Amino acid sequence: MDRPRRRRKRARGPCQDGRGRGIVAAMLRLDAILGLATDDAMRERLHALGHRGAVETVRLERSDMRRRRLRATTDRGTDCAIALPRDARLEDGAVLSIGEDRAIVVRAAGERWLPLRPRDAAAALELGYHAGNLHWRVRFRDGLLEVALEGPERAYLDRLAAFLDDGRARRVE
Amino acid sequence: MNAAENGTTHPGAARVGIGGPVGSGKTALVEQLIPRFARRGTGLAVITNDLVTEEDAERLRRGGLIDPDRVVAVEAGACPHTVIREDPTLNLDAADMLDMRFGPLDLILLESGGDNLASTFSLELVDYWMFVIDVAGGGDIPRKRGPGVLLSDLLVVNKADLAPHVGVDLERMVAEAREVRGGKPVVVTNCRTGEAVGTVVEHIVHGVLFDG
Known part of the structure; x- marks a missing residue:
């Protein structure tokens, strides 16, 4: 065989x-x-x-x-x-x-997700648009937008730097 | 137990995607790959993707490297990545047609239309894909961490000979490419002369043909 x-x-x-x-x-x-x-x-x-x-x-x-x-x-x-x-x-x-x-x-292997909490509705709209523009696969859970990681997490965080730096979104554990 | 013994269909040709920005050398790479695969007896067909023309397909058909009937053009009609990622139906149909008409084939190369650094291939369409960038496009391309650079199975850095003429530190560019790709392979080529194209063939053979 x-x-x-x-x-x-x-x-x-x-x-x-x-x-x-x-x-x-x-x-x-x-x-x-x-x-x-x-x-x-x-x-x-x-x-x-x-x-x-x-x-x-x-x-x-x-x-x-x-x-x-x-x-x-x-x-x-x-x-x-x-x-x-x-x-x-x-x-x-x-x-x-x-x-x-x-x-x-x-x-x-278990799927890895990057959980993000938008600061408010306006930030959520922007974050959703940003993720869609980058063709990221996402899911929604308890007010979080979770991004499926298909590569190093660092590469995703780099693309989110503007959101994370000014507090429009934060990474949660 | 092979496919026939198991009652399943022939697995069909391996499907390998070649993507990358406009002018990076995708068609030149295909032109270099065709005779190398022909010499090793690999049954080959090619699908090209263009916006609204059959320019790349015609170039390959006229080149005399391959039976023109084995080159099929898909016209994306929109952003090229849509037909290799979001809805690859046109390319799937073209590959199935080639498999049926010329099968059993060993390999189908699918050249994407020139796109930006964000283009990627659906793994529903291809088994393996490479992304071609070129030195003249800028030494900073790897640092921009486009999905094509990060996620491809093989990154091809083409036009290595142009580095001194366009002020690019090739060594640094390649080192940065290796770093952002986390160990996935990078090959530096000159598709005008064929330099290192043999290494690209080796990667395809090892990754999906398994007959090397």
């Missing part, structure tokens, strides 16, 4: 400057979602494999869950080349491989 491809030749893989090259380790090609970890049949098999420490996890950022093809490494260091059909959709608990000796399950 797993199809490891072992290579010992000099890597042609990417490097930041095109100079440093290394040896490519085994790459496991995964091309289907076989089920969910919560499916009855899967749960039983995963439970048995788990007792033997044979369940590996691929942890992905929420934003990466929309990809059909990606390179990822499991918590045990297995290099995975994931190439799914275009109509497939990764979700938390997706089982990409399961056999006698090993299973590989996708886990979505």
